[in-house]
Amino acid sequence: MGLIVQKFGGTSVGNSERILNVAERVIEEKNRGNDVVVVVSAMGKTTDQLVSLAGEVTSSPSKREMDMLLTTGEQITISLLAMALQHKGYDAISFTGWQAGIETEPVFGNARVLNIERTRLQAELAKGKVVIVAGFQGATADGEIATLGRGGSDTTAVALAAALKADKCDIYTDVTGVFTTDPRYVKGARKLLSISYDEMLELANLGAGVLHPRAVEFAKNYHVPLEVRSSMERESGTIIEEEGKMEQNLVVRGIAFEDKITKVTVLGLSNTLSSLSTIFTTLANNHLNVDIIIQSTTNKNTTDLSFSIHSEDLKDTLQVLADNKESLKYENVQFESDLAKVSIVGSGMVSNPGVAAKMFEVLANESIEVKMVSTSEIKVSTVVEEGNMIRAVDSLHQAFELAGTTVKS
Template sequence: MLVVQKYGGSSVANPERIKRVAARIVETKLQGHNVVVVVSAMGDTTDDLIDLMKQIAENPSEREMDMLLSTGEQISVALLAMAIESLGEKAVSLTGAQVGVVTDNVHTKAKIIDVHTERMKAELKTGNIVVVAGFQGISMDNDITTLGRGGSDTSAVALAAVLRAGLCEIFTDVDGVYTADPRIVPEARKLDIISFDEMLELSHLGAGVLHPRSVELAKKYKVPLHVRSSFNNHQGTVLKEVEEMEGINVVTGVAHDYNVAIVGIFDVPDEPGIAMKIFNALSDANINVDVIVQSAMRNNINDIAFTVTKDELMKTLQVVKDSQEKVGYKEYSCDDKVAKVSIVGAGMASYYGVAARMFEALAEENINIEMITTSDIKVSCIISSDDTEKAVRALHRKFELGAV
């Protein structure tokens, strides 16, 4: 069988851990499998590079940031290949460019367009364990790109998809996917199984175990995904299609995300299409808007509020300022002392009153809801960030997620 394994930054944070990961990879190989490994940058490398960068330029171009940050994974793949070789197995490290992970040219959050398989297949054929730099690709213009947050997960799933791997194991520093963050909710339970859709919502909503793009890809290409710990041999969480699952949960888990900021623009003329101009401008700047609330306060005048990630707040405010004339709003504001709490469950659509029970749980704790957004399988509320832990615990209790 062909197994794709992905190891995150904390799993390869130092030489000792790299050697331990190498041993685990060799073990898999000796079980008779072909192994392709995707690796992130070592623990602090990226932060160190960003520190250096900040001493040189306040607002460096994203192309050069990718050039800089992609070295992190190149270092870890080379070291991991050396560690594997010194255990007596053959290994070869490859950059995103060498594999042929072709992306668009949206630097710092490029999307994968195509993944070539020739080089990987040739290396596997000669008996090599193939160690691929995650998080990175190469654009059509031959420029180095990075895939943004959680990019290595996406790399791993994309490789598993094109290589038709029998298994894609995502090794991380927790035992799997939990009903809530165990650091906040001690009685949180590890899920043995979760649907792609639920995982997708959870990861969108801030559960950091897997990046949403990787889950999307896995769902689309039916990649058998197993999220597990790199520090032990416990069974982790297996991702499945809902129809393959025995029972469906009304609520599977509670997620929270501190990486949220609200931007408000006030006194926007209520003409058709004018509100869209701000979102077009944000989209042109590659900024993702999450929740949007529009309220007609007075005649012909709107207030609009929306959320973006905290990381992109500065960039967002710049775009908002630059489009004042075009959009014709009077004032803007922002608030980054907020968070998002969400409940997720594939069975939610068939039950009434799930959202109501959520609002009740928050009300019982005197937590104010600033914005609400829902989908078939999730309800999210924007609340004050100070209330986050209290909210997560209350929701976990309300939906009895701790019970086995």
């Protein structure tokens, strides 16, 4: 007897047949004697369809109204899943984000969860009901509907698991677990039995795509055990927990990659103690995410600063920089698009010097130019041209001996 939070993504609830399949997975868990909270995303292409509908009306929709529009997607799924469970003879009740007590900060399009008021969900669980919650959404203290941004349904699931002190949070998806790299692009990519929060966090942050980084962070902070597993197959997935079992004591655990990266360079930035703080505070206040940052001082008075962003944020980033040119005190802005980020991740790296050197050597042998570099204790990231991305991943996957047979259990 415990409490399990299950999360099913858009593909898993893509049509009514799949929703009935999800109901079966919920019932299996319920029949094991567990209380179940289910978090679902919008059905398949619903979000894309809504975005395109907005595009027919305006080229620059306000974020508030986009959130109003997009949150209908998950609301459709929760009601259909509740109906499916009721149809199969199980008591179920659906809740939108605001009904589930998910309070977010007052930001549209990319809000953080501030608090979860558990009373209503706990009351329904106590009645033996399966509780279904719309992912990706919440409401501000003022009663405004806000979304949690990309991958927000993962965050909803983990946040609910933390708030309700769930025993486990299962992330059901269209892959069978976390792989050494994306098996759609690299032959021999291998499923990991387990991985640590920190490694997963680097992989998630680096665009592995299986799990949203904010969700992993939440899970790490609140010690929520996660399992990434398939909504179609019955095999076990990948457990994400405090210390990943060192199955093969690999120095590099996985390789992540992400395209649509743009490098922005601010030239002739006034070289004062506060200039870096000012520029990134300004961007953060406009909810623009900056990833890799490189500074190279050219002379005493000014400095050149480069940073990477998602290409979709380029327009807003340039606008914010232009709007604040006077206060930021710089000469010029340049940018380079069509870039990609390739990263190696592994907690064994910290005790193995020369891992970064080996990475650069592999890329150099492939004649791949490295445009930016960033390192942490457990990862090395490089920015390369988009066209070189898959070749870089492939050669690194071989060089670090990650290939192998998929672990079945």
